[in-house]
């Protein structure tokens with residue numbers, strides 16, 4: 001078992017290294033395959049032995065080998081986060097046909113989080129294929145996060161897809177009419193449809209609830225900190241992503257806790 005977790009961690013960090021490329025290039029409309037990585041400061045190509053996830057950052061002490069420019073600690077952070085999420089997937093749901101799809105879902109949440117933080121957008125390139133893949137995998141092989149040992153199934157997946165999209169479309173419309181400002185973009189709506197397709201309507205509820213709660217707390221915190229008033233704009237995607245991951249890994253526990261009361 002330990003060996004399985006170690007292999008999963010290594011695979012997760014390698015995929016995480018690719019996620020860093022996606023986070024940088026997707027919103028800039030660059031190819032995610034070519035060219036190979038270069039130092040953003042001096043443009044020197046990064047050699048394969050300097051591109052080992054997590055380890056190279058430590059050996060290079062967070063600096064480019066050529067120009068000594070600082071490498072953002074976000075690169076190893078993304079690699080470590082993805083590695084941990086992969087380990088959580090295997091620990092929670094075991095190995096099976098569902099594993100690569102749950103890996104892809106977790107990685108998508110990481111990429112969405114950082115692109116939304118940088119650019120306040122959630123790319124269609126992730127959410128649109130995410131809805132389709134989530135619906136097919138959800139109907140056929142994915143486990144139900146609220147009942148881990150049974151599968152999600154067609155009905156739950158389509159209900160999740162529709163409720164995620166529709167509920168968020170309504171919230172966006174209502175808040176736009178009342179507050180006269182865009183509280184939520186189309187990206188959030190498509191993201192929630194994707195979350196619903198992968199995990200069903202109960203996860204849409206829990207993700208919405210926990211995401212909004214965390215978002216509100218963070219919003220109040222920033223208002224107090226910066227004193228900018230209620231027009232301070234913070235992206236919602238990262239909170240929804242964290243909410244979705246909480247729902248995936250702890251939905252069952254949270255639901256039973258709630259129902260016991």
Ligand SMILES: [Zn+2]
Pocket residue numbers: 039040041042043044064065066067068069
């Ligand atoms: Zn450099």
